[in-house]
Amino acid sequence: MGNQSNKKENIFWIFFSKFIRIQDTAYWIAVSFLGFILGITSLSFSTYIIPFLVLLISIFCIISFTFSINNLFDVETDKKNKRRIDVNPIASRKFSLKTSKIIILTLTVIPLIISFIFGYIKLFLFTASLLFLGWAYSAPPLRLKGRPGFDLLIHFLGFFLYVIYGSYIAGRIEYLSILVAASVGLASCISQMANHIMDYIPDKESGILTFAVWVGKDKAKITMYLFVVLHLILIIPILIIYALNSYGVYLILFAGLIFSLYLSTPKKTFDIKKIKFIVFIFYFSLFIYLSIAYSIIASFSSFMLNS
Secondary structure, eight states: OHHHHHHHHHHHHHIIIIISOHHHHHHHHHHHHHHHHHHOSSOOHHHHHHHHHHHHHHHHHHHHHHHHHHHHHTHHHHHTOHHHHTTOTTTTTSSOHHHHHHHHHHHHHHHHHHHHHHHHHHHHHHHHHHHHHHHHHHSTTTOGGGSTTHHHHHHHHHHHHHHHHHHHHHTOOOHHHHHHHHHHHHHHHHHHHHHHHHTHHHHHHHTOOOHHHHHOHHHHHHHHHHHHHHHHHHHHHHHHHHTOSSHHHHHHHHHHHHHHHHHTSOBTTBOOGGGHHHHHHHHHHHHHHHHHHHHHHHHHHHHHHHO
């Protein structure tokens, strides 16, 4: 009986940690929640509880679908990769193909039904578009992750739309949502390029055609720094105009500075010495987004107290 319970617990853990990659999923969900905060007009619980739950369930399923379908179509390559086979539970046969396909189908149907019930055709089409992007990234014949340039484009588009999706469900999309969405999209491209550069040698040796392998390491670095410049051009004015208005924001940014410096310190198992500045920019940007969200919530709280 104990062994059975332990087995179920292990399968449950494998599902969340590897099948849908809950750590990465949570980060992507947070991006949509940022968009949701950018789209609210008050702190009314009764007004936003249903939209919030719609977003929570829908975006969880959409992002889980994206990671799980990536596992499904990477089975053959991950089987040959000692580092990847344990990360992909389908490749390691911890989940059968049949079970995996049933789960993926469920993750597809749930957000479509919810979006149609609560948002009708427009939200349904928006949700379907995000699911299509997740499919197009990993699944043939498109499999955009294997097409240099398109892999970066779909990363930008995906993160951009996750922010806009949150704002749309909250009820409004304004310039701030669009600007933040664009900066988040660029941040995702910076992260993707950093991964490509760090994996340049093993990818080139194994024949994996990433953008970095396609254009060469030096040009890939130039591209990454271009993304950094564009990201900073967007995020610094956003911070100055919309967030620098309270002591709470300065506290968040100070804490973010300390944490970002710590997180960008080279670790023994993760060589980031040559791009630690990029890692710092990436993590500090997360705290800037947090400060923007705090600023919006604080402004509504202040309005409610004064009214």
